[in-house]
Amino acid sequence: NKGNSEEQTIKKFESYKRETALPKEVSNCRIYVDNRADSIILPVYGMAVPFHISTLKNISKSDEGEYVYLRFNFNSPGQGVGKKDSLPISDPNATFMRSVTIRSSDILRMNEMYTSIQNLKKDQAKRETEKAQLAD
């Protein structure tokens, strides 16, 4: 049954069930990597906004003058040919966040964030592959 399998795909990941689970560190309104919850938390106008690592396609970094820019590219429709993605296609009218760019002059910390987010993404991709192999 197609509907069921789609639903399962959608419900596969969730960053936090309740707000009490948000890490304390979000209070300083900076990017935070929560390995335990497989999530990155981005500051958006005073809110701590989690993105599950499964939504992240990749991250890129650019240095421009006194700032470092991190660009978070998320999985969204119409990207990447050939790669089978697990988009929540049950709602064809959904709007997707395709990318978010955050800049900071704290170069050292931004470099650390870049590395730890890449690591989290790699770990998650590895786990997914292992899971897929087990399922075969």
Next chain:
Amino acid sequence: MSDAKVQFNEIFLTDVPYIVARGQIRLGKSGIGWKAASDADMAAAMGYGIPGYSDEKGMLAIQSADIRRIQWQRVAKGFGIRIWLKDGTLHKLDGFDRDDYDSMKDAVKRFYKGITLENRDVSLKGWNWGKTDFEGQNLTFKVENKPMFDIPMNQVSNTNLAGKNEVSIELQPTRPGTKRKAIDEMVEVRFYVPGTTTTTKKPSDGED
């Protein structure tokens, strides 16, 4: 007892993004007031033309009669209240504790006729798909009907149709020359917006 004011300390006035203005908030029958805790906090909120804010006094004054709704929600700095005025102004105050909820709810009920402290339940699912919606001057991204984040329209410096089905929103940088610690600021967000004519086919996914 009923005329007593209810006060909370260490509350941040966050009407303007990225400023750090700490102070006390007081709720009373006549309205809601926020006062900067120090000269530095006062200076931080100065010069932005925040409605109801006096640069000289370092005070924000909100009249009871002007209040339309008050919302309570999870924010980065603990909990925050969103005070919507009848003229559309939105005041944001962050830094409340979870435990402040009961006394806040009680104060709102006691002081402001017909107003109850609403719970704005935010989405923490970590999903990047949902719907965009306008709430007053905010562009709100909602996941399963719960707000995930808001973008104040007055922070938007440019928008672009960046591609087929892609909208980019550029956001104003912080005021130049503002003395600030290294902050993380969002400078751009891009949305995939599904076409209004082609909603049935999965895009370029090859075979099933």
